[in-house]
Amino acid sequence: MTQPTLVLACIATLLLLAAGAAFGARAPKATPLVYGACATISLVAFGAALAGGDGTMVLPIGLPWLGAHIRIDRLAATFLALINLGAVGASVYAIGYGRHEHAPARVLPFFPAFLAGMNLVVIADDAYTFLFGWEVMSLASWALVMADGRSADSRRAGIVYLIMATFSALTLLLAFGLLAAQHGGYAFADIRAGTLPPWQAGLVLVLALIGAGSKAGLIPLHAWLPLAHPAAPSHVSALMSGVMTKVAVYAFIRIVFDLLGPASWWWAVPVLTAGGTAAVLGVLHALMERDLKRLLAYSTIENIGIVFIGVGLALAFRANAMPDAAALALTAALFHAFNHMLFKSVLFFGAGSVLVATGERNIERLGGLIRVMPVSAACVLVACMAISALPPLNGFASEWLTFQTILVSPQLPQWGLRLLVPTVGTMLALAAALAAACFVRAYGIAWLGRPRSPCVAGAQEADRWSIAAMAVFAALCLLTGLFPGLVIDALSAAVRQIVAGRLPAQAGLPWLSIVPVADRSSSYDALTVFLFVVGAAVMGSMLVHRLGTRTVRRARTWDCGYPDLGPTTQYTAASYAQPIRRVFGPLLFGSSETVQMPPPGDLSPARIRKHIHDRAWETLYEPLCKAVLATAELFNRFQFLTIRRYLSFVFLALVGLLLALTIWQ
Amino acid sequence: MHDFAFDIAHMLAGALVLVSLMMLYQDRLYALINVLAIHALVLALSVAWQAWVHDAPHLYITAAIALGFKAIAVPMALRRMVFRLGIHREIERVVGTGLTMLAAIALVALSLEVMLPVTAGVDPVSREDIALALSVVLIGLLMMVTRQNAVSQVAGFMSLENGIVLAATGAQGMPLVVEISVAFSVLIAFIVIGIFLFRIRERFDTVDVEALDQFRGERG
Amino acid sequence: MIPLAMVQALAAQGTQMFLVLLLAPLLVGYVRFVKARLQRRRGPSVLQPYRDLLRLLRKEVVLPDTSSWVFRAAPYAICSFTWVAAALVPTFATNLLFSWSGDLIAIIALLGTARFLQALAALDAGTGFGGLGSSREVMIASLAEPALTMLVFAVALIAGTTQLSAIAAAVLAPDLGLRVSMALALIGFVIVAIAENARIPVDNPASHLELTMVHEAMVLEYSGRYLAMMDLAAALKLLMYASLIACVFCPWGLAPARSGLIHYAIGMAAWGGKMLVAGTALAVFETITAKMRVFRVPDFLGIALMLGLLGTLLLFVSRSL
DSSP, rough: OHHHHHHHHHHHHHHHHHHHHHHHTTTTHHHHHHHHHHHHHHHHHHHHHTTTOEEEEESSSSSSSOEEEEOOOOOOOHHHHHHHHHHHHHHHHHHHHGOOOSSSHHTTTHHHHHHHHHHHHHHBBBHHHHHHHHHHHHHHHHHHHTTTTTTTTHHHHHHHHHHHHHHHHHHHHHHHHHTTTSSSBBBHHHHHSOOHHHHHHHHHHHHHHEEEHHHHOOTTSTTTTHHHHHHHOOOHHHHHHIHHHHHHHHHIIIIIIIOOOOGGGHHHHHHHHHEEEEHHHHHHHHHHOHHHHHHHHHHHHHHHHHHHEEEEEHHHHHHHHHHHHHHHHHHHHHHHHHHHHHHHHHHHHHHHHEEEEESOGGGGGGOHHHHOHHHHHHHHHHHHHHHHHHHSHHHHHHHHHHHHHHHGGOOOOOHHHHHHHHHHHHHHHHHHHHHHHHHHHHHHHHSSSOOOOOOTTOOOOHHHHHHHHHHHHHHHHHHHOOOHHHHHHHHHHHHHHHSSOOOOTTTTTTTOOOOTTSSSSSOOOOHHHHHHHHHHHHHHHHHHHHHOOOOEEEEEETTTOOOOOOOOGSHHHHHHHHHHHHHHHHHHHHOEEEOOOOOOTOOOOOOEEEEOOOOIIIIIHHHHHHHHHHHHHHGGGGGGGOHHHHHHHHHHHHHHHHHHHHHOO | OOOOHHHHHHHHHHHHHHHHHHHHHHHHHHHHHHHHHHHHHHHHHHHHHHHHHHTTTHHHHHHIIIIIIIIHHHHHHHHHHHHTTOOBBBBOBBBBBBHHHHHHHHHHHHHHHHHHHHHTTOOOHHHHHHHHHHHHHHHHHHHHTTTTTTHHHHHHHHHHHHHHHHHHSSSSOTTHHHHHHHHHHHHHHHHHHHHHHHHHHHHHTTTOOOOOOOOHHHOO | OOOHHHHHHHHHHHHHHHHHHHHHHHHHHHHHEEEEHHOOOOOOTTTTHHHHHHHTTTTTEETTTOOHHHHHHHHHHHHHHHHHHHHOSSSSSSOTTHHHHHHHHHHHHHHHHHHHHHHHHHHOOHHHHHHHHHHHHHHHHHHHHHHHHHHHHHHHHSSSSSSSSHHHHHHTTTTTOOOOOHHHHHHHHOOOHHHHHTTTOOOOOOOTTTTTTHHHHTTTTOHHHHHHHHHHHHHHHHHHHHHHHHHHHHTTBBTTTOHHHHHHHEEEEEEEEHHHHHHHHHHHHHHSOOOOOGGGGGHHHHHHHHHHHHHHHHHHHOOOO
């Protein structure tokens, strides 16, 4: 069975499974059965993607004169592997988590459809199949976002998501329309054969950036992401954050690098600016949040910004005919996309387990979960360290590659790029440091310390399926971090197909270090560093226990002489972020704090209120919404006219047409 | 590849940019006046070094004027004025520190981007010096724009003028530099004295009391 | 049969790793000694930190009853990450056996891991002080780390690589000259080093007042051997930053690869001299400066960030600046 046939068979099975689940969702064992089947099918697809080899197929379904073109090249295979690995993890997690679902009939049919849509987008070789898969993906995930239809938050999230998804599909449709206008053929092979005039190519770039960027979560098109990702069930949130955003990245790479032909240097400017802004603003918003899943959603925006910085740099190098540097940039971007899928999935799985165990998403009411859920805590700790780009985990490896790309950038000849790249580098560095702060806060407040509310007392460890999924992905984070050379070599085929450049082969280097640029001596060896650290820890503990005592005594935490220090004397999440809010807030959020102090002698509590404005929402969305509503109000008046006015409309239309006929004669 | 003399010239020009940035950062008037003195001192050193490298003795005079007048005399006078007037020691900012510093860095980038291509055919040493001098001028202008206090605006103007002198000495073949610098310095002295006389007249009734008294009623 | 050259190389690398571990408390003791003398006190002896460490090691550990395994494991992890980072910085010789893993970005990220774990452990005890120190520390880190990254970019753009031995070699090369961006990078590095090591004017290492402490607040709940390890980690960090600045900005005296004992001895003497100068300069600076308010520290670190950005910008735009 050839590779495309196998993947198509997987997609067809998923769709059949979706249909079956629509009817049999209320059966007693339906949940583990459906998710188990999804996991198996995704595993098969993952194996097919890793197997290598290219293939094309044309199916007679779809538009009559077009058919459905399917093609698996190296880029598609890489993203297929990413999607299906994420799907396996989410499905295995859902076998355990799905038991706590209130209305399985609202989730089970749409989950396989969601997976099928994502796979279809990646293997599509013509515009129609691509957009069909894109819409299936959007609609299935919308249905999953609306799974908890009772709460007002879900409904609001659903409507905003639907509008933004339609908007992104519309812009992509326009982009494909412009691309296909040259030869009139929608198949990607036809589109590649033609070349666009530069202004049209630029327009396609902007449309692709808006369309793919709004699905990926670039600012200012991100408004739906912090609403929709938390509203969905946790395994779906993990897929939406970890995998669906990468499908959007795939769409951008496919359109701009593959279909659009030769690049101009200025194309990199909007991409880099969008990436840098998303990186910094995303993580700052995450620092202000106290809902655990919204925090993770904003962090996704930050990581997508980092991926787009890599993509922008690849575009700049490609436009300047520097293929090896472009290969480095694109490798860094793809590596970071893969890493983000791994650690964001673990974080969302952890958030889901917390939600199931305590019923709370607000970290201000959590605390001390590490004592009741030790294994989940350990896995989430590994993921928090990975997302903060700390060695020897995988987040640092991809970030190191991105930094090395920036160090190669002075060779770019254009002035605009030479001024933009250091600025973007600063934003990247700032985002990385703030991400570490954000996840110290999230982990420290929610999992460490003392419980801030009674809901923690009844919490139990997650079931073994959830733990299995978390542990496997956390282990993958560590392994990918220790052996980044293997991943870089695996990505090199896709990178070579897209930018025709290559990194030096990493597999044969001593001690499994990675060397990004052949003629320089910068190298990063994760394994050596890891072994050193482990060795130092062992030696250190042996030395300490030799020279000192081993006695330990537990006592009450020092309370400075005040009796009954309750858990509310701990730092809250808002107070933890206050210094950073004070430094960055006034500039970027217009934030301010008002304090109401009662007069002396009054026993009522003092109140502090913080005001934060989302500038993108206030300057872009609200005026747009108001304009749309005002126009709708205006036209609404046509609903309530008298019969005489309707007759006069008909009369005027008739007279106008007759006039037009006479003038045109 | 790198001549030591040119490196020293670049160092001094870079130090002047750095001192301009320091001036933007200052919060108190006395500290601002001290940094203004350092600014003029670095300018004097830079002009003297240019005089030595290019063997142009008239530049020594410019350096001496910068040192004596702008580094010693004017800051002393300003300090005494500030002390006598008891002017509010905080500097009122229009825009916050962070944003001002970011704008200053953007101005440095802008001046480098403008000057380096334009002077493509010139002696490679003076190219960067002129670019850095333009950034000093622009930072001086930024300082004048983002402050409300008259003394800080005068400081901005003087640093602007220092930048012009640096640019003039960097480009060789300007024999009137001495005259121009003297004229500008005198002009500044007049401006400084003029502003403070106006201030004194505005705030204190030790000068022309009879003339001012009639207007006092509106102030309440 | 292991060749002699390999044995020599291993011995040299091992000497470096244990040298930094043994001499770190000495640097701290020396700084305290100079500060005391400048304040017209006799002060403790230079070897006092060693006695303090031994005393703490022999004391019983008292654990807060609300803490978890993170609290117990953190000191070991922090100490080993800091020790590895300090051991990878060339002190008396370049191009030792494992010097190719001495990547500047990786070394700084190792310190970032140590700081992450320290901030977490502070939150684990569930007290107000831990949260206080932790939140101030991450605010300082959120500005110090980008500043450090930009400064590393500036240095790496001049040297063409991020590997420390190669950077030292590039600075020693005769055609480098005096570069403006190197001067800016030096000032920036010193500012960031002061901030990261919790020294005046950013933080007072001798204070336990709620208003003034950052680093001390994070280690407030530790006692016994855990506190000894945290103190040792802090001393290693100081030594690492001093060695880093010495290696990057004045690498004269560093023994080249695989040279004889004489060169190593000269290298060690040069390094010892640089550490003495660094310690004295730090002590003098701490004595003449006052500690800043916590919310002036972002302005202070903003200077370092601006200098790093300016240095990098100058290097992107021009070749000789």
